[in-house]
Amino acid sequence: MKQDELKQAVARAAIDYVPQGIIGVGTGSTANFFIDELATIRGRFEAAVASSEATAQRLKNHGIQVLDLNSVGELEIYVDGADEITRHMHMIKGGGGALTREKIVAACSKKFICLADDSKLVEVLGKFPLPVEVIPMAQSHVARELVKLGGQPVLRTGFTTDNGNVILDVHNLAITNPVELEKQINQIVGVVTNGLFAQRPADILLLGTADGVKTMQAG
Numbered sequence: 001m002k003q004d005e006l007k008q009a010v011a012r013a014a015i016d017y018v019p020q021g022i023i024g025v026g027t028g029s030t031a032n033f034f035i036d037e038l039a040t041i042r043g044r045f046e047a048a049v050a051s052s053e054a055t056a057q058r059l060k061n062h063g064i065q066v067l068d069l070n071s072v073g074e075l076e077i078y079v080d081g082a083d084e085i086t087r088h089m090h091m092i093k094g095g096g097g098a099l100t101r102e103k104i105v106a107a108c109s110k111k112f113i114c115l116a117d118d119s120k121l122v123e124v125l126g127k128f129p130l131p132v133e134v135i136p137m138a139q140s141h142v143a144r145e146l147v148k149l150g151g152q153p154v155l156r157t158g159f160t161t162d163n164g165n166v167i168l169d170v171h172n173l174a175i176t177n178p179v180e181l182e183k184q185i186n187q188i189v190g191v192v193t194n195g196l197f198a199q200r201p202a203d204i205l206l207l208g209t210a211d212g213v214k215t216m217q218a219g
Ligand SMILES: O=C(CO)[C@H](O)[C@H](O)COP(=O)(O)O
Pocket: 026, 027, 028, 029, 030, 031, 080, 081, 082, 083, 092, 093, 094, 095, 096, 097, 098, 099, 102
C-alpha cells in the first residue's frame, strides 16, 4: 500500500474519535487527510482549533468554523501526525514547522490522537532531525548550545514559522531519554520549543499498516 493510502486510512479511522464539541487539529499531510474526512461529517461537531495558518485555511476552505484557542476551554481531542513515534508514544514533530502551536493545542487537549503510517514507528527517536523553533536573534547561540549537547544543527533555510521565528533541524542526537532532552533543550535561552513530544506523549496511536489500521497505546 502506498504511504498516502495508509495516511488516508488512519485519517478515516480517527473520525470515530471525533466528539460533538470542538476539535484540535494538527498540521501536515496526514492532518490534511483528517481535515478532508472532517469535511464529510460537518455538522456532527461544533468547530475546530487549528495548529497552524495552513490548517486554519484548509478547515475554512471546507466550511469548518475555526476558533481561537483563547476563546475555548479544554479540548476533548487533538488529532495530528508525527515524524517519528515510539511504542511509549513519545514523538518527534515539527517536520512541517508547526511544532510550537501543535504543542500548545496538544497541551490544551484531554487526548492526543496520533495518526501515522507504519514507517513512522521507531524503536529510538532521532533518525529524523529534531526541529527546534528559535527566536531569530538567538540562532547562533542556540546552535552552539545544541552542538554542546552532541547535535548538528542546520538552519531550515527560507523558512519562517507562523510565529515569525526560525527552525534549527538538529541531526545526530542520541535521544536515549526524550523527556530529559525535551526539558534540556527548552531551557536554552532563545528556544521557543523543540519538537520532542515526550512530556506530553500521544494517548492513542492509529497506525496505518498493510494489514489495516492498528490502535496502540503507551506500553
Ligand atoms: O509535526 C508536523 C508538522 O509540524 C507533522 O505532524 C509531521 O511533520 C508529520 O507530517 P506528515 O503528516 O506530512 O508526514
